[in-house]
Amino acid sequence: MTDSAPMLDRGQFSKLFPFHFILDGDMRILDTGSVLARICPKVVPGAAINDHFLMFRLASEPVKSLSRDFILRQQSTLFVFKSTSTDLMLRCQVLILRDPERYLFLGSPWVRNPTELKALHLVLQDFALHDSTVDLLQLVQATSTSLHDAKQLSEKLEQRVADRTAELVLANSELSRVMRSKDDFLSAMSHELRTPLNAILGLSESLAEGVYGDMNVKQVKSINTIAESGHHLLALINDLLDIAKIGAGKMELELTNTHVEDVCQASLRLVLELAQKKNLKLALSMDNKSVMLTADERRLKQILVNLLSNAIKFTPEGGSVTLATTCDVESESLMFSVRDTGIGIAAEDLSRLFSPFTQLDSKLSRQYAGTGLGLTLVLRLVEMHGGSVTVESEIGKGSCFTIRIPCKGLDTLIPHNPSGTTTLSEITSIQELPSNTPLILVADDNEINLMTVTDYLRANKLRVIQARDGLEAVKMVREHAPSLVLMDIQMPLMDGLDAIAHLRADDKHTTMPIIALTSRAMVGDRERCIAVGANDYLSKPVNMKQLVKTIHTHLTKDETR
Amino acid sequence: MHGMINKSIEDLVTIKFGADKWEAVKKKAGVTESAFISNQSYPDAMTYGLVGAATEVLGLTADQVLYAFGEFWVTHTAFKGYGDMLMSAGRTIGEFLDYLPLFHTRVALIFPNLKPPRFECSDRHADGITMHYFSDRPGLSMVVVGMLNGIGQLYKTPVVVTQSKFKDKGADHDEFVVTWGAVDQK
Numbered sequence: 001m002t003d004s005a006p007m008l009d010r011g012q013f014s015k016l017f018p019f020h021f022i023l024d025g026d027m028r029i030l031d032t033g034s035v036l037a038r039i040c041p042k043v044v045p046g047a048a049i050n051d052h053f054l055m056f057r058l059a060s061e062p063v064k065s066l067s068r069d070f071i072l073r074q075q076s077t078l079f080v081f082k083s084t085s086t087d088l089m090l091r092c093q094v095l096i097l098r099d100p101e102r103y104l105f106l107g108s109p110w111v112r113n114p115t116e117l118k119a120l121h122l123v124l125q126d127f128a129l130h131d132s133t134v135d136l137l138q139l140v141q142a143t144s145t146s147l148h149d150a151k152q153l154s155e156k157l158e159q160r161v162a163d164r165t166a167e168l169v170l171a172n173s174e175l176s177r178v179m180r181s182k183d184d185f186l187s188a189m190s191h192e193l194r195t196p197l198n199a200i201l202g203l204s205e206s207l208a209e210g211v212y213g214d215m216n217v218k219q220v221k222s223i224n225t226i227a228e229s230g231h232h233l234l235a236l237i238n239d240l241l242d243i244a245k246i247g248a249g250k251m252e253l254e255l256t257n258t259h260v261e262d263v264c265q266a267s268l269r270l271v272l273e274l275a276q277k278k279n280l281k282l283a284l285s286m287d288n289k290s291v292m293l294t295a296d297e298r299r300l301k302q303i304l305v306n307l308l309s310n311a312i313k314f315t316p317e318g319g320s321v322t323l324a325t326t327c328d329v330e331s332e333s334l335m336f337s338v339r340d341t342g343i344g345i346a347a348e349d350l351s352r353l354f355s356p357f358t359q360l361d362s363k364l365s366r367q368y369a370g371t372g373l374g375l376t377l378v379l380r381l382v383e384m385h386g387g388s389v390t391v392e393s394e395i396g397k398g399s400c401f402t403i404r405i406p407c408k409g410l411d412t413l414i415p416h417n418p419s420g421t422t423t424l425s426e427i428t429s430i431q432e433l434p435s436n437t438p439l440i441l442v443a444d445d446n447e448i449n450l451m452t453v454t455d456y457l458r459a460n461k462l463r464v465i466q467a468r469d470g471l472e473a474v475k476m477v478r479e480h481a482p483s484l485v486l487m488d489i490q491m492p493l494m495d496g497l498d499a500i501a502h503l504r505a506d507d508k509h510t511t512m513p514i515i516a517l518t519s520r521a522m523v524g525d526r527e528r529c530i531a532v533g534a535n536d537y538l539s540k541p542v543n544m545k546q547l548v549k550t551i552h553t554h555l556t557k558d559e560t561r
Numbered sequence: 562m563h564g565m566i567n568k569s570i571e572d573l574v575t576i577k578f579g580a581d582k583w584e585a586v587k588k589k590a591g592v593t594e595s596a597f598i599s600n601q602s603y604p605d606a607m608t609y610g611l612v613g614a615a616t617e618v619l620g621l622t623a624d625q626v627l628y629a630f631g632e633f634w635v636t637h638t639a640f641k642g643y644g645d646m647l648m649s650a651g652r653t654i655g656e657f658l659d660y661l662p663l664f665h666t667r668v669a670l671i672f673p674n675l676k677p678p679r680f681e682c683s684d685r686h687a688d689g690i691t692m693h694y695f696s697d698r699p700g701l702s703m704v705v706v707g708m709l710n711g712i713g714q715l716y717k718t719p720v721v722v723t724q725s726k727f728k729d730k731g732a733d734h735d736e737f738v739v740t741w742g743a744v745d746q747k
Contacts, residue, residue, distance in 0.1 A: 114645030124650050124660060138646060138667050145599045145642040149568070153596040160595070 016128050019090060023049055023103040027066050030102060035126045036090075040083060053081035056089060071096070071103055079105060088120055108133050113140055183248035193237050201230045205446065209490045209518070220492050224445075231447075239373035242302075246380045253296035253384055260291045260334065264323055267304035269455060273447075273466070274312045281320040288327050293334055293407050299381050300405075306374045307338040307401050315342035315398070327410045333387070334407040339400040345393040353391060354379045378403070438483035438555050439463045443473035443499065444517070445491045453486065456544045462551070470494025474502050477509060484551055487534065489518035489525075497532050504533030513554035515547075562608040562698075563675050565599040569638035570611050573630055574619070576637070582618055589614035599642055602674050605698060624703045631707020636714050647715065654716040654741055658682060658690050658709075689740035691725070702727070702735045709739055718742060 008016070010031075018035035021043065029047045036043065043052050050065045071094055079092045092107030108131050111117050117124075117137065127134050204227035206212065208220060215223065245251040264284055275282040293300070304323065311321040319341035326335045345353065354375050382389050382403045393399035440457055444450045445468050454464045465480055467473035471494045477485060485503070489496035496516060503509045515536040516529035526537040535554055538547060574583040587593075590610035597603065615626050639647060650664060651657035662680040669677050678696035694705050706722050713720035718741045726736035 114643075114649050117649045118645055122649070123652055123656065124663075125656060129663075135667050135670060137649075138664075139671050141643055141646045142600050142671055145565075146601075148642070149564070149596070149598045149600075153598065156596055 016130070017106050018126060018128060019108045020092075020104065020106050021049070022097075023066075023105070025068055025101055027068070035122070039088065039121055040086065042085070049081075052084055053090070054084060056080040056082040068103075079107075080110065081105075086120065087116070111137065113137065113144075180248060183244045194234070197230055197234055197237070201227060201234065204230060208446070217492060224492075227446075236373065239377050242377055243373060243380060246377075246384065251384070253299060255294050255296055258293050258295045258297045258300065260293050260325055261286060261289045263295075263297055263300050264304065264325065264336075267301050267308060268323060269458065270301075270305050270451070271308045271312055273451065273454075274309065275321060278312065278315070278317045278319075280312060280315055280317070283320065283322040285322055285324040287325065291325070291327055291334060291407070291410070293405065295385055295405060299384075303378050303381050303403065304336060304338070306378050307336075307403075310374060311338050311340035311342060311399070311401075315340045319398075327407070328404070329410045331404075332406060332408055332410060333404045334410070335402055335404050337400055337402045339398065341398040344395040344397050345391070345399055346395055347393075350391060350393065354389070437461060437463050438551075439465060439480060440551065441465050441467060441473060441476050441480070441482040441485045443467040443470070443476075443485065443491065443496065444488040445469055446488075449488070453544075453547070457548070457551075460548050462548075470496060470499030470502075473499045477503055477512070478506075481508075482512070484513045484515065484554055486515050486517050486547075486551075489516055489529065497528060500529070500534050501532045513557070515550060515554065562603050562605050563599070563672070563677065564597040564601040564603055565638055565642060566608055566634070567594075567603055567611060568597040568599060569634040570608070570615065570630055571597065572638055573633040574615060577629075577633075578619055585618045586611060586614045589618060600672055600675075602672075609700075623700075627701065627703035628707040628710075631704035631709075632711040632714070633707075634704070635708050635711025640715065654712060654718045654720070655685065655687070655690060657712060657716065658692060658739065659685060661692070684738075688742065689738065692737045692739060694735040694737065696735075699729065702729075705735065705737060709737060713741060 013020070014034045018033040020031075020033040021036060022030040022032075024030050027049050029043055029045050029049060031045060032040075032043055040052065043049075053066075054064045055066060075094060075096065079094055081090045081092065083089070089110040090105075090107050091110045092105040095104040095106065096102075097104055108127060109120060109122065111120065111122070111133065114137055124134050124137075204223050207215065207223045208227065242251065264286070268282055268284060272282060308321060308323060315321055321338065321340045324337045324339065326337070328335055378401075379389050382405065385405045387403055387405035390402050390404070391399060392402075440462050442450060442453050442457070442464055443466075444453065450466055450468070454466060457464050465476055465482060467476045469491045473485065473487060473491075473496075474494070476482070487496040487500055491499075494502075496518070500514055500516070503512070503514065513535045514533060515538060516534040517538050518525065518529070525539075529537045536550055538550060570586075571583055574586055590607070590613070592607060592611060612623065612626055612630070615621070616623050619626065621629075635647075647657075650660040659682050662682060665677045665680055668675065676697070678694060678698070681693040681695070682690055683693065684691040692705075692709065694702070702724060706724065709722045710720060720739050720741045723738045723740075724735060725738050726732040726734065728735050
């Protein structure tokens with residue numbers, strides 16, 4: 001077998017292993033590589049290795065001096081030598097040469113970065129090309145540079161985030177300030193607007209009532225238009241004020257344990273007349289009538305009235321509007337749904353629905369009067385209750401607005417309708433009261449007066465029908481034969497005095513009690529009313545308790561007659 | 562292109578002309594990077610775009626920009642990132658230039674996706690050497706001239722660089738004859 005191992009001369013060997021050294025059996029230097037000889041000039045042939053190098057961190061034995069026995073025992077270990085005079089560390093592998101026995105240590109310096117290289121007075125050319133030390137050094141340097149770049153980039157980004165955050169904080173603060181200013185301005189302006197408006201409304205009413213003298217029909221019509229516009233403006237201002245209050249965080253809910261059915265009934269009563277004018281069927285459906293809700297009763301009513309008014313406004317004559325409540329035990333919430341058979345809303349418009357001053361179509365805006373703030377207010381008030389609003393709608397088929405308000409303890413309720421059928425109680429002008437309950441006709445051309453008196457009488461268990469002028473009053477009496485008539489005096493078409501006279505001229509109504517209600521508190525007014533046939537006379541503003549007491553007095557008299 | 566090249570263009574423009582000029586260069590080149598990572602690979606088109614934009618924004622010729630960039634790359638950017646390593650590549654400018662081909666071979670080994678240029682040396686003598694530059698990237702010979710001058714500055718040894726072969730005139734590579742003073746300073 002031919003020995004194919006290359007025979008190298010000393011120079012070739014030193015080029016391949018510039019840091020090698022060879023020891024004899026006494027651990028003395030026989031030869032060294034060219035670079036080792038340069039950087040350790042005292043490590044020359046004849047020098048004892050243990051005088052110049054200590055063994056560093058041996059794997060198995062705490063031996064610092066090199067010996068023949070140790071070499072023979074540890075041939076397969078990695079030898080690491082630390083120079084006693086410099087920072088040089090050599091990592092070597094040993095080979096035992098024979099005849100004579102010598103020990104060849106092959107390796108290169110242990111360096112972890114280019115700075116250490118410099119400290120050892122080494123350059124890259126000192127390493128053999130096959131030695132990967134230089135590649136590793138270059139890799140270490142590249143990695144270190146990349147890390148440095150990444151750190152710089154990270155710092156740059158952190159700075160940008162910090163700058164951006166600071167800008168946002170500043171912008172937010174400015175925005176908050178502007179919002180507060182806007183709310184303060186709205187609030188102040190609304191108050192300022194309300195003051196003269198009160199005068200406009202009050203004086204319009206006085207003019208319509210004839211306090212400043214009689215007016216012809218055209219004048220009355222004009223003054224009523226002024227009053228109507230004033231009331232609309234007042235509603236707008238009130239909504240604006242509420243929204244501004246919520247925006248400024250100044251609105252606080254007065255949370256009480258609220259009987260839901262009462263609130264629903266009260267809300268429906270408030271919109272009843274509007275529904276009647278359009279001949280709409282108004283209904284209430286509750287899956288449990290005993291449910292109680294922690295809510296601000298006044299605001300809850302405001303929410304429902306807003307939704308109901310909207311539903312009525314956008315539902316054509318002959319349609320229906322239903323208020324339904326559903327207990328959702330699983331999500332511990334109570335749902336109020338207002339469903340109508342109205343004109344509906346296009347899907348693409350649903351997202352704009354709750355923005356302030358939004359009426360989806362300018363044509364609609366003209367056709368259906370409104371502040372454009374109602375739904376915004378509904379949303380804000382519901383959110384203040386911790387709830388949410390959703391809407392489903394289809395053009396031409398109607399809409400359903402659902403509000404969901406958190407409600408604890410639903411699981412402890414006794415089911416009102418165990419069979420699952422819902423109760424539908426239709427709300428009509430002559431309500432659920434027994435038919436033998438006294439029926440009162442309230443004749444007044446002022447809607448607010450009409451509503452106020454109607455609500456109060458209904459709350460006192462009296463049935464109520466309404467008329468808005470003298471002619472209608474006479475007609476209603478003939479159709480319904482009420483138990484008692486409350487007759488305003490200053491009304492269009494036929495005033496109260498003429499209406500009383502007409503009724504008394506009819507034999508069927510000579511004994512029916514008629515109470516005249518008027519703001520004309522001039523000398524002789526009472527006498528004029530009594531003279532045409534009124535049984536009693538009350539001047540406005542009327543005390544409601546006094547009114548009910550007077551009504552009952554006359555009803556009792558009538559029964560005993 | 563090696564991220565350090567783009568980083569170097571950024572540093573050159575920022576330090577010599579101001580941060581606002583660098584933002585203008587980036588904007589003109591359509592570059593949105595906040596910063597470059599040295600050993601990351603970026604599209605060559607980005608680097609060429611930055612150089613082109615720099616000529617317009619700074620009102621310099623392309624050769625002036627490329628030369629300045631090459632010189633700056635050695636004296637600032639590479640020195641900042643690889644200073645000890647660079648200075649370990651030779652005790653003299655001659656040793657350094659002789660080592661340059663190997664240096665690039667190692668870069669190619671460590672970052673196989675970077676495609677660094679290839680150098681060869683010939684005609685070594687005490688006060689000069691001939692450098693052969695092989696690259697697929699066109700139009701960058703002035704960068705090499707700038708770099709060779711920058712290396713001379715690192716070794717405090719003024720050099721004269723003469724391009725003797727031009728790839729853009731039909732040669733298979735660019736060739737530079739580099740000469741310096743009789744005595745190395747280092």
